Amino acid sequence: MEDIFIPIVFLVVGTVAIYVALQLMDKRKVLLQDGVETDGVINGFETSNGINNMSASYPVIRFQTKEKKLIEQKASIAPPRFLFKEGQKVIVIYNPDNPTEYIFKTKFDFSKISYVMLVFGVVFLLSGLWMTYKYLVS
Secondary structure, eight states: OOOSHHHHHHHHHHHHHHHHHHHHHHHHHHHHHHOEEEEEEEEEEEEEEOGGGOEEEEEEEEEEOTTOOEEEEEOSOOOOGGGOOTTOEEEEEEETTEEEEEEEEOSSOTHHHHHHHHHHHHHHHHHHHHHHHHHHHO
16 A cells, blocks of 8 residues: 555544444434424425535424424434425424424434444444554555
8 A cells, every 4th residue: 555545534434433423322312311202294305415516305394392382493314305205294302401402203213324324434444444554564
C-alpha cells in the first residue's frame, strides 16, 4: 500500500458510524424507558438532497401530546419511501420534556438499523486498522 489516505477514510467512516449507531441506540433506549406513547400519522414527506445529489425522503409525523399540543415535524430517519404512505398511522414515543424528540414505530422495526450501522462501523474500523497496520509494516 502506497497511500495512507484510504485507511484513514476507513478509520473515520467506521468511527463515525459506530458513534452514530450508539447515539441512536441510546436515544431509543431512553425514549422507550421514559417516553410517552401516542398515535401519530404520516402527514407527508420532506425531501433533502444529500451527497452526490442523492435525495432522501423523510416522513413528516403529526401527533398530539398528553397536554393536547400538536406536533408536526420531520422524522430524524429517512426509511425507504415504499414502506410508507401519506395518512398512514404510526405509534409515536416522545420525550415529555421535549416532544419534538421522538421515535415512531410501525410494522417494520427500524431499531435493527442501528445494529446494522454498528456492524458496518466495526467492519470499516477493523478494515482501516488492518490497512494501517499493513501500511506501517511495509
